[in-house]
Amino acid sequence: MPGLTSPKIRRTAGARLAVVAATAVLPLALASCTDNANANASGTTDGPIQVTSTAAECKVSATEAPSGNLTFAVKNDGTEVTEFYVLAEDGLRIVAEVENIGPGITRNLVLTAPAGKYITACKPGMKGDGIRADFTVKDSGKQATVDADLQKLVDTGVTQYTAYVKDQTEQLVAGTKEFAAAYAAGDAAKAKSLYAATRMHWERIEPVAESFGDLDPKLDAREADLEPGQKWTGWHRAEKDLFPPAGYKALTAAERSAIAKQLVADTEELSTRTRTVELSADKLGNGAKELLDEVARGKVTGEEEIWSHTDLWDFQANVDGARIAFENLKPALQQKDAALATDLDAKFSALQAELKKHAKGDGFAYYNELSKDEVQQLSALVDSLGEPLSKLTAAVVL
Amino acid sequence: MSGCPFGGDQQTPAGTHSDASAAPAETSDGANRRLSRRGLLGLAGVGGAGAVAGIAAGLLGHDALAAAAAPPAANDSVIPFFGDRQAGITTAAQDRLHMAAFDVTTENRTALIELLKDWTAAAEAMTAGRTTGSTGAVDGPYDAPPEDTGEALDLEAGRLTITFGFGASLFEKDGKARFGLDGKRPDALIDLPHFPGDALEPARTGGDIVVQACADDPQVAVHAIRNLARIGFGKARVRWSQLGFGRTSSTSRAQTTARNLFGFKDGTNNLKAEDTALLDEHVWAGAGSRAGEAWMEGGSYLVSRRIRMHIEIWDRTSLREQEGLIGRTKGEGAPLSGGKEFTAPDFSIKGNDGEPLIAMDAHVRLAHADQNDGVRMLRRGYNYTDGSDGLGHLDAGLFFIAFVKDPRTHYVPMQMTMAKEDVLALEYLKHTGSGLFAVPPGVKQGGFIGEGLFT
Ligand SMILES: [Cu+2]
Numbered sequence A: 001m002p003g004l005t006s007p008k009i010r011r012t013a014g015a016r017l018a019v020v021a022a023t024a025v026l027p028l029a030l031a032s033c034t035d036n037a038n039a040n041a042s043g044t045t046d047g048p049i050q051v052t053s054t055a056a057e058c059k060v061s062a063t064e065a066p067s068g069n070l071t072f073a074v075k076n077d078g079t080e081v082t083e084f085y086v087l088a089e090d091g092l093r094i095v096a097e098v099e100n101i102g103p104g105i106t107r108n109l110v111l112t113a114p115a116g117k118y119i120t121a122c123k124p125g126m127k128g129d130g131i132r133a134d135f136t137v138k139d140s141g142k143q144a145t146v147d148a149d150l151q152k153l154v155d156t157g158v159t160q161y162t163a164y165v166k167d168q169t170e171q172l173v174a175g176t177k178e179f180a181a182a183y184a185a186g187d188a189a190k191a192k193s194l195y196a197a198t199r200m201h202w203e204r205i206e207p208v209a210e211s212f213g214d215l216d217p218k219l220d221a222r223e224a225d226l227e228p229g230q231k232w233t234g235w236h237r238a239e240k241d242l243f244p245p246a247g248y249k250a251l252t253a254a255e256r257s258a259i260a261k262q263l264v265a266d267t268e269e270l271s272t273r274t275r276t277v278e279l280s281a282d283k284l285g286n287g288a289k290e291l292l293d294e295v296a297r298g299k300v301t302g303e304e305e306i307w308s309h310t311d312l313w314d315f316q317a318n319v320d321g322a323r324i325a326f327e328n329l330k331p332a333l334q335q336k337d338a339a340l341a342t343d344l345d346a347k348f349s350a351l352q353a354e355l356k357k358h359a360k361g362d363g364f365a366y367y368n369e370l371s372k373d374e375v376q377q378l379s380a381l382v383d384s385l386g387e388p389l390s391k392l393t394a395a396v397v398l
Numbered sequence B: 001m002s003g004c005p006f007g008g009d010q011q012t013p014a015g016t017h018s019d020a021s022a023a024p025a026e027t028s029d030g031a032n033r034r035l036s037r038r039g040l041l042g043l044a045g046v047g048g049a050g051a052v053a054g055i056a057a058g059l060l061g062h063d064a065l066a067a068a069a070a071p072p073a074a075n076d077s078v079i080p081f082f083g084d085r086q087a088g089i090t091t092a093a094q095d096r097l098h099m100a101a102f103d104v105t106t107e108n109r110t111a112l113i114e115l116l117k118d119w120t121a122a123a124e125a126m127t128a129g130r131t132t133g134s135t136g137a138v139d140g141p142y143d144a145p146p147e148d149t150g151e152a153l154d155l156e157a158g159r160l161t162i163t164f165g166f167g168a169s170l171f172e173k174d175g176k177a178r179f180g181l182d183g184k185r186p187d188a189l190i191d192l193p194h195f196p197g198d199a200l201e202p203a204r205t206g207g208d209i210v211v212q213a214c215a216d217d218p219q220v221a222v223h224a225i226r227n228l229a230r231i232g233f234g235k236a237r238v239r240w241s242q243l244g245f246g247r248t249s250s251t252s253r254a255q256t257t258a259r260n261l262f263g264f265k266d267g268t269n270n271l272k273a274e275d276t277a278l279l280d281e282h283v284w285a286g287a288g289s290r291a292g293e294a295w296m297e298g299g300s301y302l303v304s305r306r307i308r309m310h311i312e313i314w315d316r317t318s319l320r321e322q323e324g325l326i327g328r329t330k331g332e333g334a335p336l337s338g339g340k341e342f343t344a345p346d347f348s349i350k351g352n353d354g355e356p357l358i359a360m361d362a363h364v365r366l367a368h369a370d371q372n373d374g375v376r377m378l379r380r381g382y383n384y385t386d387g388s389d390g391l392g393h394l395d396a397g398l399f400f401i402a403f404v405k406d407p408r409t410h411y412v413p414m415q416m417t418m419a420k421e422d423v424l425a426l427e428y429l430k431h432t433g434s435g436l437f438a439v440p441p442g443v444k445q446g447g448f449i450g451e452g453l454f455t
Helices: A007-023 A150-184 A188-204 A206-210 A215-220 A235-242 A253-274 A281-299 A311-336 A338-356 A372-389 A392-397 B037-059 B064-069 B109-127 B218-232 B276-282 B291-296 B311-315 B319-326 B363-367 B412-421 B423-428
Strands: A049-053 A058-060 A064-066 A068-076 A082-088 A094-101 A106-113 A116-122 A131-138 B096-104 B161-167 B209-215 B236-247 B300-309 B382-388 B394-404 B429-439
Touching (some): A049 A116, A058 A116, A058 A131, A082 A106, A150 A188, A150 A235, A150 A281, A150 A311, A188 A206, A188 A235, A206 A215, A206 A253, A206 A281, A206 A311, A215 A253, A235 A253, A281 A311, A281 B311, A311 A392, A338 A392, A372 B311, B096 B218, B109 B218, B161 B300, B209 B300, B218 B236, B311 B423, B363 B412, B412 B423, B423 B429
Antiparallel strands (some): A082 A094, A082 A116, B096 B236
């Protein structure tokens, strides 16, 4: 567990993701880059279109702009929380929005708008239809293209990833039962052989699994993550017992049995809960990024599997999970930013090729067998992939 | 961000301040009467070799010659060493840090006292902008190594402050009292508990005596530690040391809020020198409940934590997530609930999803005094970069320093909360070093640091 989570945390972290999801309207091609909205209607100044939202007014510094990237700098000059919308001509469909702007705060809304008629709206107090005005985007020759099927592509990707999570959870439950049985029975050799491979199912879906803030520490806490007095259960508790450091006192049969039983129960609970998790494009994108962060933070440094040294299994599984999320989003990404899709493809392949060099039988070399150069090489490829991967969410969702 | 284990948030009503008399005790006028390093050189040049002996003789604690040599130009770069409290706590945070923790290698009480006396004299000289020793860097015998290492010659005093503190291991080791200090270890000088996620390295943790040197010039700060280490050879050995640049807090209302390596303002709501009543309540230690700890009255407790920041991962995080984790805007530093930098955060105000604008696990909320029984601390941390980790990542972060009245109430509970619940800490930070030290009150002319311990 790189995320060293505890109950409250991930729940609220999950809540934050949910907020992102609510914001993630998926209409026109909103920009992932800021080409700044030079030229507003008055034609005199470059820079963002200024929007000032008060209780009674929604002042927009321009009424028209050329097509392409637009930036609205939305300043809340009122005393209540406000929102700002760009609506389609029908006044119903939301093209882009920025919400939850506290009093006194300015937040930018960046979008790529094709020529057409629009409606802007401030919503002080976040209630009602908002204070509306017409807004025109004129053809600048830099026409943003729109694909009406984009939403469908995204939806398909999310559905596929949901199925992937379900499949991995089922395999995790089955594998955990087998591992737990061997471990409880004192069959250390068998338990050791199952340890890393079974954990891969967990590591592939880690961001989803971690969204349950109470289960994550029970299943995946490392010894260093414990707080004084906290009971230590889960995979790494068994790991230390199976791959004992010098001077370690082995658990008794009864203790092993209890750990095994708890591991299975918590995993089954996890499986049940994942059934009702609602995923969305931003969760896939952020999840892929988080998986690579996990690799960079804990696996590349060999801190995750400190006794078993099976970090490369986890490493591979994190990369698997990130790659599946990316590939599920790829059809949509290709429409929005084909170059990014190509770049990510190449960098996933390069990292995978390097990982493959360390494959041994069904698994991998132990992490402490890698040379310093080899670790550096892996780390460099993780960073090289992590950087463009961090752009995935904005590219697809905005 | 702003007053916790990692620059958290502590409420201060903005606006009401400027109790000028409360500014760091800069009472002594002795500083200006002393020779600056520059003045000394000039004089030596004029007087020639023949005058050297006289200067050398005159320098040791006597001001007459110095007063004649160096006009008492108002020297903003000198922070007086002597005073009721040690400088370097409420002193407006300088830009640079060199901190070192020492292990005392002698077990002889007299030797320890000698060391503290020698350090006191050297610290007083260096903070006043003078060289150490009676002959300094260039005025000693030609066949002897110079007493002062010399790299601060020609530099101003640089607002150098040198602050000393004592670790628990000075008082007892392996269950045995040292230096006859039985019963003198203050109850507040606890052994810190293990905080979840701690990855403390022994070579960056603990120590018998800590010395914090802060200055506007890094060379001045390094010079100070280097000379103290040299004086200590045979009696004390450097256990760990840390360079810091870029103060991450403001400790005076005259200062602007600095930024940490995450790019966020830090120290917005830090306790400040002007908050005298709050300092009494939260920073300055009392006489304790036993006679043996009365020597700490007027002192404080220094917590140091070396906090590695996963800055490469942070840099790949969306602005929405960054601001959400902190609970403030990155540009202005305003709380997400609205207003400007110094507006008090409103933790109840909600967005259209019914969730608070400042998330339940946002750093400013968890670190806020309101969430921590009203406790506050005075933070004095620095950014650091110690090269890279061999994997292409900067070994960089925040060297957290805080002064508190009692770590049991003013540090441990908050750090435990942050270590468990702060997503920022969980995902982007790693604590690699730690120290807790009892910082005695200041030294009067003729006294030495920690004198109260030995009486
Ligand atoms: Cu903080």
